[in-house]
Amino acid sequence: MDLKDKIQVYEDFPKDGISFKDINSLILNPRAFQYVIDEMTKVAKALDANLVAIPEARGYIFGTPLAYLIGAGLVPVRKPGKLPGEVSSVAYDLEYGSNIVEIQKNAIKPGDRAIVVDDLLATGGTLMATTRLIEKLGGEIAGIITLIELTELGGRDLLKDYFVHSIVTYPY
Numbered sequence: 127m128d129l130k131d132k133i134q135v136y137e138d139f140p141k142d143g144i145s146f147k148d149i150n151s152l153i154l155n156p157r158a159f160q161y162v163i164d165e166m167t168k169v170a171k172a173l174d175a176n177l178v179a180i181p182e183a184r185g186y187i188f189g190t191p192l193a194y195l196i197g198a199g200l201v202p203v204r205k206p207g208k209l210p211g212e213v214s215s216v217a218y219d220l221e222y223g224s225n226i227v228e229i230q231k232n233a234i235k236p237g238d239r240a241i242v243v244d245d246l247l248a249t250g251g252t253l254m255a256t257t258r259l260i261e262k263l264g265g266e267i268a269g270i271i272t273l274i275e276l277t278e279l280g281g282r283d284l285l286k287d288y289f290v291h292s293i294v295t296y297p298y
């Protein structure tokens with residue numbers, strides 16, 4: 127299936143110079159959405175994970191059906207101030223800004239194996255911050271799965287210690 131055909135690209139959004147890959151046009155198409163989840167599931171099944179970690183907000187879209195299909199628990203990774211109880215936080219930079227991600231401390235136990243699922247790997251800042259949160263709490267990273275990878279932005283190099291699988295690539 128030609129997925130690029132389904133991903134609408136907006137130039138100069140949300141800032142000048144950013145070529146924004148919009149997954150909303152893809153998930154509107156039921157066959158394309160099913161195809162992506164099926165492809166992610168094939169890869170995820172080999173990773174022997176008991177958890178799927180999902181960065182807010184677009185990671186939720188792909189990580190939730192994937193967790194259901196492989197029989198894993200879900201760990202939301204949220205923007206600051208959204209999670210109750212004790213949380214662990216990491217600040218990070220992403221392609222068009224900077225942010226903080228948080229995870230509930232009781233979400234991860236030593237020995238847990240998590241797959242991190244997101245829509246897009248650009249600089250890798252978001253995914254790296256997520257892996258740090260999980261590892262800080264004693265979890266292991268089973269792998270990282272994204273729909274889109276922007277290959278010239280260096281995310282794969284930053285995440286070189288991990289298995290990283292993406293389905294569609296663009297240079298930037």
Ligand SMILES: O=P(O)(O)OC[C@H]1O[C@H](OP(=O)(O)OP(=O)(O)O)[C@H](O)[C@@H]1O
Binds near residue numbers: 220
């Ligand atoms: O590899 P990076 O440079 O870190 O960029 C990738 C991240 O940027 C986007 O999230 P964003 O923070 O815009 O949040 P959203 O999902 O809430 O739109 C995207 O969904 C990835 O999580």
Ligand SMILES: Nc1ncnc2[nH]cnc12
Binds near residue numbers: 144148248
């Ligand atoms: N170029 C891009 N398109 C869509 N989401 C992004 N997140 C970070 N960079 C992005």
